[in-house]
Amino acid sequence: MKKRGIGYAATFYGTGYGNGFPDESRATVEINANGEIILSVEVSDVGSGGISVMWQIASETLNIDRNLIKLQYDNTSKMLDSGTAAASRQTYNTGNAVLDACKKIKINIDKYYNKVEIIKNKKVLTELYQKFISDNQELKYEGYFKATTSQVDLETGIGEPYWPYTFGINRAIVEVDCETGKVDVIDVVAVYDAGKIVNPVLAEGQIIGGVSMGMGYAIMEEVNVLKGSIKNCNYSDYIIPTSKDMPKVTTYFVEANEASGPYGAKGLGEPAMLPTAPAILNAIYDAIGVRLTEFPATCDRILLELKNKGV
Amino acid sequence: MIKVTMTVNGKLYTREIPPMMRLLDFIRDELKLKGTKEGCGEGECGACTVIIDGDIYNSCMVLATSCEGKRITTIEGISGAELHPIQEAFLEVNAVQCGYCTPGMILSAKALLDKNINATEKEMKEAISGNLCRCTGYQKIIEAVKLAQKKLKKR
Amino acid sequence: MKTVGKDIIRPDAYDKIIGKAIYPDDIEIEGMLYAGVKRTTIPYGRVLSINSEEIKKVPGVVAVIDYKMIPGAISHGVIFKDIPTLVKDVFKRVGDCLLLVVAKDKASLKIALDNVKVEYEEYKGVFTVEDALKEDAPILGDGSNILYDIKVKKGDIEKGFEEAAFIAENFYHTQMTEHVFLQPECAVSTIDDDGKINVYVATQYPHYDREEVAKCLDMNEEDIRIINTTIGGAFGGREDINPQCHAALATYITKRPVKVLYSREESVISHSKRHPMKLYYKTGVKDDGKLCALKVRIYGDTGAYASWGMNVLRKSAVHATGPYEIPNVDVRAQAIYTNNPYSGAMRGFGAAQVPLAHEAQMDILAEKLAMHPLQFRYLNAFKVGSVTATLQELKSSVGIKECMEKLAQIDNIQLDKDVRE
Ligand code: FES
Numbered sequence: 059m060k061k062r063g064i065g066y067a068a069t070f071y072g073t074g075y076g077n078g079f080p081d082e083s084r085a086t087v088e089i090n091a092n093g094e095i096i097l098s099v100e101v102s103d104v105g106s107g108g109i110s111v112m113w114q115i116a117s118e119t120l121n122i123d124r125n126l127i128k129l130q131y132d133n134t135s136k137m138l139d140s141g142t143a144a145a146s147r148q149t150y151n152t153g154n155a156v157l158d159a160c161k162k163i164k165i166n167i168d169k170y171y172n173k174v175e176i177i178k179n180k181k182v183l184t185e186l187y188q189k190f191i192s193d194n195q196e197l198k199y200e201g202y203f204k205a206t207t208s209q210v211d212l213e214t215g216i217g218e219p220y221w222p223y224t225f226g227i228n229r230a231i232v233e234v235d236c237e238t239g240k241v242d243v244i245d246v247v248a249v250y251d252a253g254k255i256v257n258p259v260l261a262e263g264q265i266i267g268g269v270s271m272g273m274g275y276a277i278m279e280e281v282n283v284l285k286g287s288i289k290n291c292n293y294s295d296y297i298i299p300t301s302k303d304m305p306k307v308t309t310y311f312v313e314a315n316e317a318s319g320p321y322g323a324k325g326l327g328e329p330a331m332l333p334t335a336p337a338i339l340n341a342i343y344d345a346i347g348v349r350l351t352e353f354p355a356t357c358d359r360i361l362l363e364l365k366n367k368g369v
Numbered sequence: 370m371i372k373v374t375m376t377v378n379g380k381l382y383t384r385e386i387p388p389m390m391r392l393l394d395f396i397r398d399e400l401k402l403k404g405t406k407e408g409c410g411e412g413e414c415g416a417c418t419v420i421i422d423g424d425i426y427n428s429c430m431v432l433a434t435s436c437e438g439k440r441i442t443t444i445e446g447i448s449g450a451e452l453h454p455i456q457e458a459f460l461e462v463n464a465v466q467c468g469y470c471t472p473g474m475i476l477s478a479k480a481l482l483d484k485n486i487n488a489t490e491k492e493m494k495e496a497i498s499g500n501l502c503r504c505t506g507y508q509k510i511i512e513a514v515k516l517a518q519k520k521l522k523k524r
Numbered sequence: 525m526k527t528v529g530k531d532i533i534r535p536d537a538y539d540k541i542i543g544k545a546i547y548p549d550d551i552e553i554e555g556m557l558y559a560g561v562k563r564t565t566i567p568y569g570r571v572l573s574i575n576s577e578e579i580k581k582v583p584g585v586v587a588v589i590d591y592k593m594i595p596g597a598i599s600h601g602v603i604f605k606d607i608p609t610l611v612k613d614v615f616k617r618v619g620d621c622l623l624l625v626v627a628k629d630k631a632s633l634k635i636a637l638d639n640v641k642v643e644y645e646e647y648k649g650v651f652t653v654e655d656a657l658k659e660d661a662p663i664l665g666d667g668s669n670i671l672y673d674i675k676v677k678k679g680d681i682e683k684g685f686e687e688a689a690f691i692a693e694n695f696y697h698t699q700m701t702e703h704v705f706l707q708p709e710c711a712v713s714t715i716d717d718d719g720k721i722n723v724y725v726a727t728q729y730p731h732y733d734r735e736e737v738a739k740c741l742d743m744n745e746e747d748i749r750i751i752n753t754t755i756g757g758a759f760g761g762r763e764d765i766n767p768q769c770h771a772a773l774a775t776y777i778t779k780r781p782v783k784v785l786y787s788r789e790e791s792v793i794s795h796s797k798r799h800p801m802k803l804y805y806k807t808g809v810k811d812d813g814k815l816c817a818l819k820v821r822i823y824g825d826t827g828a829y830a831s832w833g834m835n836v837l838r839k840s841a842v843h844a845t846g847p848y849e850i851p852n853v854d855v856r857a858q859a860i861y862t863n864n865p866y867s868g869a870m871r872g873f874g875a876a877q878v879p880l881a882h883e884a885q886m887d888i889l890a891e892k893l894a895m896h897p898l899q900f901r902y903l904n905a906f907k908v909g910s911v912t913a914t915l916q917e918l919k920s921s922v923g924i925k926e927c928m929e930k931l932a933q934i935d936n937i938q939l940d941k942d943v944r945e
């Protein structure tokens with residue numbers, strides 16, 4: 059017999075290294091003789107869309123078409139240190155450094171070009187470059203951002219360990235097969251506050267990917283370690299969701315503006331996976347009345363719990 | 370060494386190769402076509418997907434010598450000056466994140482739509498179920514296949 | 525706004541859909557050698573001998589490198605430099621790197637690595653946090669098996685539970701998980717005529733890699749270049765050093781371009797894991813539905829090396845309440861060494877484990893209160909001005925109630941909003 063259940067879970071996530079650790083990002087922006095803007099920034103795009111985010115923030119701030127902005131993000135001898143692509147910190151921290159660099163050059167651009175229309179023409183930039191040269195303006199500007207957090211006391215926990223925080227809630231509907239213990243996740247609604255969303259379609263991609271990883275965490279994935287040795291080292295025995303396992307995912311963003319973020323943005327990469335697993339586990343309880351306390355909720359564990367409960 | 374002749378992306382190739390060479394290595398190392406990826410080497414992830422005579426295969430599980438006289442399509446072979454509609458669709462709906470699964474996904478989608486332009490969503494999910502993606506959660510990939518289907522029907 | 529907030533096609537997507545995006549394994553260089561490491565197969569012990577001399581004689585082998593040949597630091601780590609680049613004598617996990625072999629092609633490398641024979645003296649290891657905390661447990665860390673111990677206290681926990689109408693008390697056990705990003709680790713290194721080293725690698729932090737490679741080779745950071753290729757997923761699994769130093773070291777010694785490529789199996793064995801955690805949760809709620817007390821104990825199995833273990837458990841402690849205001853809190857979280865694979869960064873980073881517990885507790889209490897689980901969460905959720913368990917005031921951008929309102933609207937649930945302020 060298959061039983062349906064519905065579950066909710068809410069989470070929060072403090073972004074950045076936190077705990078007063080120097081969380082710094084740098085970026086440089088430069089105008090060149092070819093009529094291009096060169097944005098150098100250490101943004102490791104692990105698939106997250108970080109490159110696009112930096113590109114969009116620069117284009118918005120400079121009021122220059124993004125196709126005239128060239129990004130340099132891959133070589134340590136050509137970019138300054140901006141820290142890790144981790145802790146969901148790139149949009150907020152490194153985005154702020156890009157914003158800072160762009161604001162600096164923009165002050166000087168405005169002296170020569172002060173129109174509302176976006177600069178789309180290379181010629182305009184070449185002329186700008188020449189004016190920069192003849193007026194002896196700097197061609198290259200460095201942006202910097204440091205996140206503000208403070209170290210927590212190890213005995214009391216008092217402190218401001220992270221900033222800013224991203225929030226999310228998921229609602230999951232599952233179907234549990236009481237004969238086999240198999241859980242099908244049918245539908246997930248995922249609502250997040252990650253501040254201003256820089257690129258909605260990319261952000262939605264992060265969420266759906268996060269839901270899939272959260273689903274794996276809830277019902278499939280487990281590294282089996284015996285005497286320190288991993289027993290499942292391949293995709294045949296470390297099971298992750300496939301296209302056939304995925305529920306329908308609907309994503310919404312409520313954008314609670316964060317004044318210290320670039321255009322009000324916060325981080326998103328990690329928060330994207332947090333509420334899904336607990337929402338699924340709560341839905342399983344709602345469906346069959348047994349609550350698992352050891353994870354993941356594999357068929358075997360569910361059958362065992364059902365048996366223990368005498369269902 | 371064994372002599373083998375096959376057509377890859379419309380071009381005929383003859384090479385002398387070790388008998389146990391995998392098709393994946395033939396494509397990547399002999400022909401230097403690096404778009405076909407290796408994610409597991411055990412037939413489990415689909416990153417190495419290629420089309421052989423219209424059907425998809427994990428090229429890590431196929432011996433190159435078994436492809437004598439066959440027609441192989443890799444990611445490099447599906448578009449010319451213009452992108453293939455499936456590629457366009459992947460761009461347009463953001464079906465790409467890290468991109469490592471993408472060539473395999475696109476080829477699985479192509480093999481499906483070549484055979485059945487009226488494929489249902491269920492058939493699409495089935496068709497890419499051998500291609501693992503750790504980043505996207507698949508939904509946008511399915512959206513892209515649907516969009517490509519529309520584009521191809523219009524042609 | 526013209527660009528921010530718009531669905532722009534990401535600039536890196538084009539190369540990815542035509543198969544032209546370059547990941548490290550797609551790089552081939554004339555005269556390139558292949559390198560790989562022999563890894564430990566037992567969890568804790570000491571190396572007595574390795575048949576390095578024999579391996580040198582395997583056809584196709586160009587160099588056999590052990591820890592003595594490393595010019596600089598022989599270990600690395602994001603906080604503590606405790607992970608051996610090549611083991612000196614004692615090692616603490618399965619998968620530690622013993623010997624770096626460089627060969628002219630993949631096939632010779634495989635034969636050479638298969639023929640490496642290691643004699644160990646095996647030590648008794650510990651594999652659970654309970655065993656690691658026992659008096660007679662072998663000490664894996666710096667004088668103790670506790671890498672990190674943090675307490676978070678707010679209000680008066682005794683008084684808090686006295687006020688409770690309902691209490692939920694449970695143990696939870698979260699599992700170890702793995703990133704399985706699709707692209708296994710790979711690095712290619714080259715050397716310039718002036719001796720500078722270039723490492724092509726898919727990494728989360730090029731400047732960190734540069735620092736570690738420079739330390740390993742005892743060179744100036746300016747003489748090392750890290751080139752970040754297209755990255756085939758990461759999720760935290762590319763934060764610690766893996767093939768970077770080995771590739772650079774092999775190039776440094778042979779003066780040739782070198783590729784190090786992992787199989788899927790080696791990828792899974794080598795990099796960090798998500799901390800398995802044992803969590804004790806006791807949550808109290810008043811009869812008006814307001815949370816009044818929370819006591820939490822968290823034991824994180826941090827495995828053999830520190831990696832980000834401290835930061836992960838700190839994150840767990842800070843996020844143990846969930847996004848709810850609770851006046852009385854008593855949390856303690858510990859990162860504990862064992863001889864298991866080392867735990868470190870994985871998407872969610874300590875804030876992924878605690879929700880499995882705090883959100884179960886929320887549902888249990890909602891049921892006792894006979895309140896809708898969404899309403900119960902809404903009643904307790906943070907808002908602007910809320911004070912967290914670490915006494916941090918949330919001054920702006922606290923959208924959790926709005927998220928819940930949106931969900932209620934979608935699912936047609938009537939939320940009692942009077943309780944909002
Ligand atoms: S590499 Fe062939 S299926 Fe994974």
Ligand code: FES
Pocket residue numbers: 105465466467468469470471501502503504505706756757
């Ligand atoms: S996009 Fe990264 S694996 Fe699919």
